[in-house]
Amino acid sequence: xxxSNLLSYAIIGTGAIGGYYGARLKQAGCDxxxxxxxxxxxxxxxxxxxxxxxxxxxxxxxxxxxxPSEMPAVDIVIVALKTTHNKSLPxxxxxxKPGGAILSLQNGLGIEGxxxxxxxxxxxxxxxxxxxxxxxxSNKVSPGHIRHxxxxxxxxxxxxxxxQLCEAxxxxxxxxADLQRAKIPIDTTLDLPMARWQKLVWNVPYNGLSVVLDATxxxxxxxxxxxxLITTLMEEVVNxxxxxxxxISPGSQRGVSADxxxxxxxxxxxxxxxxxxxxxxxxxxxxxxxxAIVGNPIRTxxxxxxxxxxxTMLYQQLSFLNERNRAQ
Amino acid sequence: xxxSNLLSYAIIGTGAIGGYYGARLKQAGCDxxxxxxxxxxxxxxxxxxxxxxxxxxxxxxxxxxxxPSEMPAVDIVIVALKTTHNKSLPxxxxxxKPGGAILSLQNGLGIEGxxxxxxxxxxxxxxxxxxxxxxxxSNKVSPGHIRHxxxxxxxxxxxxxxxQLCEAxxxxxxxxADLQRAKIPIDTTLDLPMARWQKLVWNVPYNGLSVVLDATxxxxxxxxxxxxLITTLMEEVVNxxxxxxxxISPGSQRGVSADxxxxxxxxxxxxxxxxxxxxxxxxxxxxxxxxAIVGNPIRTxxxxxxxxxxxTMLYQQLSFLNERNRAQ
Numbered sequence: 001x002x003x004s005n006l007l008s009y010a011i012i013g014t015g016a017i018g019g020y021y022g023a024r025l026k027q028a029g030c031d032x033x034x035x036x037x038x039x040x041x042x043x044x045x046x047x048x049x050x051x052x053x054x055x056x057x058x059x060x061x062x063x064x065x066x067x068p069s070e071m072p073a074v075d076i077v078i079v080a081l082k083t084t085h086n087k088s089l090p091x092x093x094x095x096x097k098p099g100g101a102i103l104s105l106q107n108g109l110g111i112e113g114x115x116x117x118x119x120x121x122x123x124x125x126x127x128x129x130x131x132x133x134x135x136x137x138s139n140k141v142s143p144g145h146i147r148h149x150x151x152x153x154x155x156x157x158x159x160x161x162x163x164q165l166c167e168a169x170x171x172x173x174x175x176x177a178d179l180q181r182a183k184i185p186i187d188t189t190l191d192l193p194m195a196r197w198q199k200l201v202w203n204v205p206y207n208g209l210s211v212v213l214d215a216t217x218x219x220x221x222x223x224x225x226x227x228x229l230i231t232t233l234m235e236e237v238v239n240x241x242x243x244x245x246x247x248i249s250p251g252s253q254r255g256v257s258a259d260x261x262x263x264x265x266x267x268x269x270x271x272x273x274x275x276x277x278x279x280x281x282x283x284x285x286x287x288x289x290x291x292a293i294v295g296n297p298i299r300t301x302x303x304x305x306x307x308x309x310x311x312t313m314l315y316q317q318l319s320f321l322n323e324r325n326r327a328q
Numbered sequence: 329x330x331x332s333n334l335l336s337y338a339i340i341g342t343g344a345i346g347g348y349y350g351a352r353l354k355q356a357g358c359d360x361x362x363x364x365x366x367x368x369x370x371x372x373x374x375x376x377x378x379x380x381x382x383x384x385x386x387x388x389x390x391x392x393x394x395x396p397s398e399m400p401a402v403d404i405v406i407v408a409l410k411t412t413h414n415k416s417l418p419x420x421x422x423x424x425k426p427g428g429a430i431l432s433l434q435n436g437l438g439i440e441g442x443x444x445x446x447x448x449x450x451x452x453x454x455x456x457x458x459x460x461x462x463x464x465x466s467n468k469v470s471p472g473h474i475r476h477x478x479x480x481x482x483x484x485x486x487x488x489x490x491x492q493l494c495e496a497x498x499x500x501x502x503x504x505a506d507l508q509r510a511k512i513p514i515d516t517t518l519d520l521p522m523a524r525w526q527k528l529v530w531n532v533p534y535n536g537l538s539v540v541l542d543a544t545x546x547x548x549x550x551x552x553x554x555x556x557l558i559t560t561l562m563e564e565v566v567n568x569x570x571x572x573x574x575x576i577s578p579g580s581q582r583g584v585s586a587d588x589x590x591x592x593x594x595x596x597x598x599x600x601x602x603x604x605x606x607x608x609x610x611x612x613x614x615x616x617x618x619x620a621i622v623g624n625p626i627r628t629x630x631x632x633x634x635x636x637x638x639x640t641m642l643y644q645q646l647s648f649l650n651e652r653n654r655a656q
Contacts, residue, residue, distance in 0.1 A: 212540065213648055223651065225644035232641070309637035313560070316553035320541055323551065 006030045006181075007075040007174050010094045012068075014039065014048075016138045016277075017105050018080025019146040021154070021184060023048045026059055028182035033063040033071050035092060040066040042143035052148035054183055068094045075100045076130075076175060079115070082281070083108055083292035089115060090122040101128035101171050105154070107203060107277070108292025109196055109300065112159035128169045129159035131192045133199050137274060150272065153185040157192030163248050165190045191254060197241035198256045202264050203293050205233040207278035208314045211288065211321060218273035227265070229310065234261045236308040240297055243304040288322045290315065334358045334509075335403040335502050338422045340396075342367065342376075344466045344605075345433050346408025347474040349482070349512060351376045354387055356510035361391040361399050363420060368394040370471035380476035382511055396422045404458075404503060407432045407443070410609070411620035414442055418450040429456035429499050433482070435531060435605070436620025437524055437628065440487035456497045457487040459520045461527050465602060478600065481513040485520030491576050493518045519582060525569035526584045530592050531621050533561040535606035536642045539616065539649060546601035555593070557638065562589045564636045568625055571632040616650045618643065 008031040011022035018034075026032040026048075036043055044064040050057050065071050071094035079089065083106050096102070104111050112129045119126045137150040156176065160166035168188060179186050189195045206217055209226065213219075220226045238256045245254035281288050294315045301308045336359040339350035346362075354360040354376075364371055372392040378385050393399050399422035407417065411434050424430070432439050440457045447454045465477040484504065488494035496516060507514050517523045534545055537554065541547075548554045566584045573582035609616050622643045629636045 213645060215648070215652075219652070220648075223648045225647045229641055229644040232637075309560075310641050313557055313638050313641050316557040317541060319553045320543070320548075320551045324543075324547070 005174075005177075007171075007178055008072070008097075009033065010068075010071055010074040010077045011035065012077060012079050012089070012092050013081035013085075014043065014144075015080065016140045016146060017134055017136070018078060019048060019140060019144070020050060020052070020136070020138045020148050020152075021080070021105065021134075021179075021182075022078065023050045023057070023059055023062075023146065024182040024184055025178060026062060027057055028178065030178055030182070031074075033065060033074060033094070035065050035068055035071065035094075037066065039143035040064060046144055049145045050148060051146070053150060054148070054152065068092050071095075073097050073100075075171070077102045079104045079106060081106070082286065083111060083114075083289045084287040086111075086114055086118065090118050090124055093124070096127050099128075099171065101130050101169060101175075103130040103132055103156075103175070105132045105134050106292065107199070107289055109200060109296040111196070111292060112192070113161070116159070116161065128171060130156060130169060130172065130175070131159055131196070132156050133195055139280065150274075153187060154179065155187045155189055155195055157189040157195055159192060163193045165249075165254075166192065193248075194241065194245060194254055194256065197237065197244070197297075198260060200241075200293065200297055201234050201237045201256060201260055202268075204237050204297065204311060204314070205230040206268070207276045207289075207293055208233070208318055210276040210279040211282045212314065212317045214279075216273040216275055216279075217268055217271055221265075221269050230265065231261060232310045233314065234264065236301075236306075236311050237297060240301045240304065240306045240308065243306045244300055247304050282321070282325060285325060285328070287326060288318060290318045290322060294318060333502075335499075335506055336400070336425075337361065338396075338399055338402040338405045339363065340405060340407050340417070340420050341409035341413075342371065342472075343408065344468045344474060345462055345464070346406060347376060347468060347472070348378060348380075348464070348466050348476050348480075349408070349433065349462075349507075349510075350406065351378045351385070351387055351390075351474065352510040352512055353506060354390060355385055356506065358506055358510070359402075361393060361402060361422070363393050363396055363399065363422075365394065367471035368392060374472055377473045378476060379474070381478060382476070382480065396420050399423075401425045401428075403428045403499070405430045407434060409434070410614065411436055411439060411442075411617045412615040414439075414446065417443060418446050418452055421452070424455050427456075427499065429458050429497060429503075431458040431460055431484075431503070433460045433462050434620065435527070435617055437528060437624040439524070439620060440520070441489070444487070444489065456499060458484060458497060458500065458503070459487055459524070460484050461523055463527075467608065481515060482507065483515045483517055483523055485517040485523055487520060491521045493577075493582075494520065521576075522569065522573065522582055522584065525565065525572070525625075526588060528569075528621065528625055529562050529565045529584060529588055530596070532565050532625065532639060532642070533558040534596070535604045535617075535621055536561070536646055538604040538607040539610045540642065540645045542607075544601040544603055545596055545599060549593075549597050558593065559589060560638045561642065562592065564629075564634075564639050565625060568629045568632065568634045568636065571634045572628055575632050610649070610653060613653060613656070615654060616646060618646045618650060622646060 047060045073095035133155040138148040158169045242255035401423035461483040570583035
């Protein structure tokens with residue numbers, strides 16, 4: 001199946017995101033290797049099943065592993081773990097071919113820097129680090145069974161250690177070609193950090209409040225007070241992003257336009273009722289990605305002296321609920 | 329039983345508060361008349377049962393009514409309804425003897441003013457209005473059955489329409505004597521509005537967050553972030569109180585000391601785990617006293633130009649949860 005022009009992939013974390021995109025790449029003929037934990041036996045024996053608005057498909061046989069040391073060297077390691085597991089990432093990496101890269105498909109802020117640091121802490125050579133922001137509704141409904149409900153685009157960018165604009169890494173063109181062949185819509189950005197900030201404008205209010213209020217996007221949008229609160233939280237994120245942009249690249253006008261707030265609210269009104277990823281994690285008793293999505297932005301706010309009272313309260317509430325949920 | 333020196337009472341709302349204090353007054357020999365709704369038949373036939381840390385007792389026979397027009401004229405009407413029912417108060421009042429008074433034992437801000445206004449709206453002569461702040465843990469566990477768990481003091485003051493310091497109404501001395509005879513500890517204040525503000529310093533964070541976080545006081549106090557959030561909310565209440573004090577009585581130093589925050593937090597740490605009254609209302613599917621406890625203070629904050637971002641967010645969250653709870 002695989003043509004020699006295609007890249008090889010390791011998927012670290014074969015869940016809603018890694019499972020879906022990995023299966024699509026495999027379906028398109030790429031050489032894809034899946035690292036699994038609890039679902040290893042099932043996927044090794046039965047492969048992957050994908051229900052998708054873009055067409056259902058099954059992969060009866062996939063390369064499944066439960067130890068990274070048994071995996072072959074690959075061009076691209078796709079990290080699709082929850083950020084709460086990033087501390088163990090150095091122990092989960094297979095070998096990366098010369099000129100290869102790590103692509104994080106994780107949510108939140110400071111992701112690529114944290115991956116870089118964890119590799120350095122383990123004296124591992126740091127390859128090119130790419131970031132991909134996934135605009136997708138997808139769930140893992142049972143072992144090896146992914147349900148892709150809506151959207152699917154990935155916004156790709158290359159990480160720069162000093163957070164400046166960054167030209168696309170040489171590998172990114174081949175990656176983009178593979179993704180397109182795999183029916184995954186893509187877009188690219190030179191400003192990966194600001195793209196992350198922009199995604200946080202949505203993620204902070206909707207992920208956070210969905211857990212605190214036990215609510216879907218639809219229920220929140222139907223309430224006037226919660227709409228106002230969502231706007232307040234979005235404004236705080238935009239304020240930090242713009243202050244940080246000015247701090248890191250003075251005079252550059254790097255930032256997030258306030259228009260994004262209206263666009264996101266209008267867009268969310270027309271979405272199907274949606275249980276956010278943080279709410280799914282909460283309902284499943286998994287740790288919440290609070291630090292990547294709310295904690296890191298709040299710490300940036302403190303560094304650039306922006307007041308974020310609503311985000312601070314949200315963080316305190318989420319931390320309490322997460323602790324209690326984990327203890328139960 | 330009743331001595332001619334004692335006052336006569338009507339209890340409007342025979343629940344956790346009205347049931348307890350009314351039963352204590354009756355036990356002490358006062359002439360007490362209880363207005364009831366759903367518990368009318370039960371209490372008419374079986375009287376009231378009080379389990380109390382200060383001694384259990386039962387009143388096999390009490391004057392029970394389901395229509396205020398059948399009640400005799402009394403010296404003091406004790407209003408112990410939830411503030412959410414205050415709109416119907418004018419229809420629930422019995423006659424008040426000349427020189428009599430209405431005593432509100434309700435929580436929150438703007439209570440006495442709202443009662444005054446609702447009487448005026450119904451062209452009812454406005455008697456002396458007294459306010460009593462109840463520092464008590466008590467629940468109604470079944471019809472006519474009150475469980476008094478802790479504390480019990482009432483802080484009494486006389487309402488002044490322009491919110492100035494107010495000398496005790498003539499009736500207040502007799503009322504205080506009756507309450508003391510009924511084993512109800514009392515204290516008095518000339519500054520009823522500021523006493524209400526001070527009580528809000530506790531009620532806003534603990535009542536509000538207990539509903540949003542589904543938590544007891546003990547669970548909240550065990551979490552560092554929630555302790556910080558409680559402090560933030562308390563600071564906002566103190567800030568409004570002090571700005572309002574200066575606004576209403578310039579140069580008077582009327583206000584709430586910031587020391588109250590530390591005292592209340594220290595005190596709450598030593599309390600038994602406590603489900604707040606708002607949480608009980610929420611769990612029982614009853615409307616929450618959001619406007620009296622959070623909404624009115626926020627509107628005062630706007631009037632005196634004090635920023636209250638945490639209280640605003642709390643209000644938005646509570647309003648959402650209350651609406652959904654009522655719809656279910």
